Amino acid sequence: MNKHEPMGRKLDLRNGRVDLSHGSGGRAMARLIADVFHAAFDNDWLRAGNDQAAFDIAAGRMVMTTDGYVVSPLFFPGGDIGKLSVHGTINDIAMAGARPLHMSASFIIEEGFPLADLCRIAQSMGEASRAAGVPIITGDTKVVERGKADGVFVSTACVGVAPAGLELSGDKARPGDTILLSGSIGDHGVAVMSKRENLSFETEVLSDTAALHELVAVMVEAAGPAIRLMRDPTRGGLAATLNEIAHQSKVGAHVEESAIPVAPQVAAACELLGLDPLFVANEGKLVAVVAAEAADSLLAVMRAHPLGRGSARIGEIVADEHGFVQMTTRFGGGRIVDWLSGEQLPRIC
Amino acid sequence: MNKHEPMGRKLDLRNGRVDLSHGSGGRAMARLIADVFHAAFDNDWLRAGNDQAAFDIAAGRMVMTTDGYVVSPLFFPGGDIGKLSVHGTINDIAMAGARPLHMSASFIIEEGFPLADLCRIAQSMGEASRAAGVPIITGDTKVVERGKADGVFVSTACVGVAPAGLELSGDKARPGDTILLSGSIGDHGVAVMSKRENLSFETEVLSDTAALHELVAVMVEAAGPAIRLMRDPTRGGLAATLNEIAHQSKVGAHVEESAIPVAPQVAAACELLGLDPLFVANEGKLVAVVAAEAADSLLAVMRAHPLGRGSARIGEIVADEHGFVQMTTRFGGGRIVDWLSGEQLPRIC
Structure with missing residues (x-):
């Protein structure tokens, strides 16, 4: 040798x-x-x-x-x-x-x-x-x-x-800001759970795992400091992310259930598995809180990017000393979206 | 709440x-x-x-x-x-x-x-x-x-x-360079193994775990680019480190067993445990390969630092197309110090 x-x-x-x-x-x-x-x-x-x-x-x-x-x-x-x-x-x-x-x-x-x-x-x-x-x-x-x-x-x-001059942080959301979401939620968690539970669906649900830095780069270029913060809703799902933002920024949030995209097969799988898509992990999505006046143009930029095609305006930041995340349901009712309590999906990432 | x-x-x-x-x-x-x-x-x-x-x-x-x-x-x-x-x-x-x-x-x-x-x-x-x-x-x-x-x-x-202008790398050792070691070997591995095996010795062996960056800072200040490379002999011990250097720099090394410090209680524990201190992990020691003309002054600087008090000159880099690490034993004989083969001490760090 x-x-x-x-x-x-x-x-x-x-x-x-x-x-x-x-x-x-x-x-x-x-x-x-x-x-x-x-x-x-x-x-x-x-x-x-x-x-x-x-x-x-x-x-x-x-x-x-x-x-x-x-x-x-x-x-x-x-x-x-x-x-x-x-x-x-x-x-x-x-x-x-x-x-x-x-x-x-x-x-x-x-x-x-x-x-x-x-x-x-x-x-x-x-x-x-x-x-x-x-x-x-x-x-x-x-x-x-x-x-x-x-x-x-x-x-x-x-x-x-x-980039110089850009300091995004969870504590920068302000009442009146718009909440954007870059696409449908729940795909990653459902993909992992269906494999773990040996479930098969007519249409296989694939994890949305993706690197978001290029989407972010075009967003930062387009909107710069009008973006208050961004966060990827992984463990704990969109619900945890919105609650984290409310907690860090000492504000509330108000979202519309009908505006939050969920793929039909993900919705079906969640029902079968007893999961709420709001709490299910994503690995290729982001939430952006942005000054209201910049929201439309930023949404257009996001939708023009392959990883942001399904982007949507899902709600807004509101003043709320209790830091509640409230949701108007599909049926017009109101619901508090709390943090996940306990362990919904262990070892999802 | x-x-x-x-x-x-x-x-x-x-x-x-x-x-x-x-x-x-x-x-x-x-x-x-x-x-x-x-x-x-x-x-x-x-x-x-x-x-x-x-x-x-x-x-x-x-x-x-x-x-x-x-x-x-x-x-x-x-x-x-x-x-x-x-x-x-x-x-x-x-x-x-x-x-x-x-x-x-x-x-x-x-x-x-x-x-x-x-x-x-x-x-x-x-x-x-x-x-x-x-x-x-x-x-x-x-x-x-x-x-x-x-x-x-x-x-x-x-x-x-x-620091600007300093690029240490495992491939920079040259024949004639001096090999310095910052203190005694084997302490960490023996401390972990004796705890694992429930052994107790008259004098307890303590891990040498320490952060070496301040010792390194004074060394770099004193000797700068005369230092070819440094490496901490962790898993695989001093033997692995010397073999890595020989491999990366395409040279051989020659060390003197009598120059390598081993604490008496570590030597005793190694004998009891059937270990060779050359292969036992350290967590607060470094090997430096340095231009021969800078070795004396660097050794003095190392010895003046609390974490380098036991520093020693243990050998030199030699030309060797086979990349052997050779050791003159305490009794004047010669021995090839090979890499560790197999797993001597699992989960030592």
Whole structure:
């Protein structure tokens, strides 16, 4: 063996399994990282083989975020944990109006996990990161004993740059502002739940997992500081997001049920599963709170983007010292939309 | 209940346990994050309650890293998973000669995990991050079902800035360079293993977990570009680090066993546990490869720093097309120090 290629035994990527030696810091780990992760993520930062990666940056405002992913099952209609871990973390950067630059990825893998599945996840992450233009430049791999994790968990972090003069924050909503939503809700949660429960529908519901930074870029260009804040309604769904905004900004919100898009097959699945789409996670949608006078033009810009085609004006911010989110129902009645209480959908992301 | 404080029921931080609702995106999660993590990490970025955090930065070279922590047991002599997850990730930034700025933390928690232990870990992280001057500015919390994880896993990421003109990298070692080590080896691995195996020694071995960025700062100031590279010998120990350097730089290394500091109680524990200290993880030590003419003065600078008091010159880089790491033993014989093969110490960090 040439010591300048100090890799462990060639991996059987088709039938092999992860074992504890793949997390040991020795040859087997070097091989796993090279054959699975470097191959899939494919960039010179990783190939340099250092424990960190460097990049040049202009002066400005930087944004940082992290998210852990424990979705079960790992593969679901429209996506998988790898794609989700790239899109979701990019979206947290994008919600600050920022441009994502670089990502890191930390893997915690259960002993016995099939290498073929790990490759599939890594390749999906690599594709998503290339499509988004956000390379995964550094990472880490740990292996725990069988029964001490559940397949694989992924934690990603991302850094980005915010445009000068734009500071979006959850506390900036003001009474009279318009609430826009970039498309239909509930798709991701229903896709995961129907796979988990082995349900099949006439029309398969696909996760909406998507990186929203390009949609955000055109929105910021068009409306700039007229945008008060953006947020992606993931865990806890649209209901949690609206309540978070009301809480942070010390305002209320008023939405129209009939204005909130829900795909017919998602509505049907929610009924079957006993779920309320308002509480179901999304992974490719955003809520924007915007000054009323800028709402029409911003809505047009959103609808012109492939990821915002289904955008809608769903309501407005109101003064309310109690911070209630109120909804006018389809039948004209009123309803308070509270936070989710308890655990509706565990491990949805 | 005041809706502007939309927290779930008050947590019983003494006797309570984490349940799935704490990962749901609802009130219970908001409460957990506020009472456990915001309380412990204590900074305005977190309290702002956004899914990302922003900070201003000057133009320059930025460094990013991530690490996952799965150490078992979670609490061990001299440290715990929280402290480790702050120090280890700071050290990966420091090994680039960079100054760490900000961290993120992602928690994956097993249902049923005691809240008191989670608080203890969070407080330990908060203390370590304040002591290091590296605030944890953003984070994420997921909860998985009982039996699907092992207590808690933590993934941290860190960004930092590298001084202009300094590019340390594993491929920069050259024949004739001197290899310096900042202190005795094996302490962390032995501390964890002795706790895991319920061993007790006359003198308890404590983990060496420490943030090395201040030691690195004085080294960089003193020797600047005479430093070729630095690396912290964690998983796989000093043996893995030397082999990585030899591999990346396409050189060999020659070290003197008698020059490598090992504390007597660590040597004794290794003998008892059947471990070779060369392969045992460290969490507060660094290896520096430095131009020979700068070695003496750099060694003096290292020894003058509290975390480098035990620094030693342990060998030199040699030309070797096979990339061997060779050691002259205490008895004058020769030995090849290979990578660790297989898994010596699972879940050591």
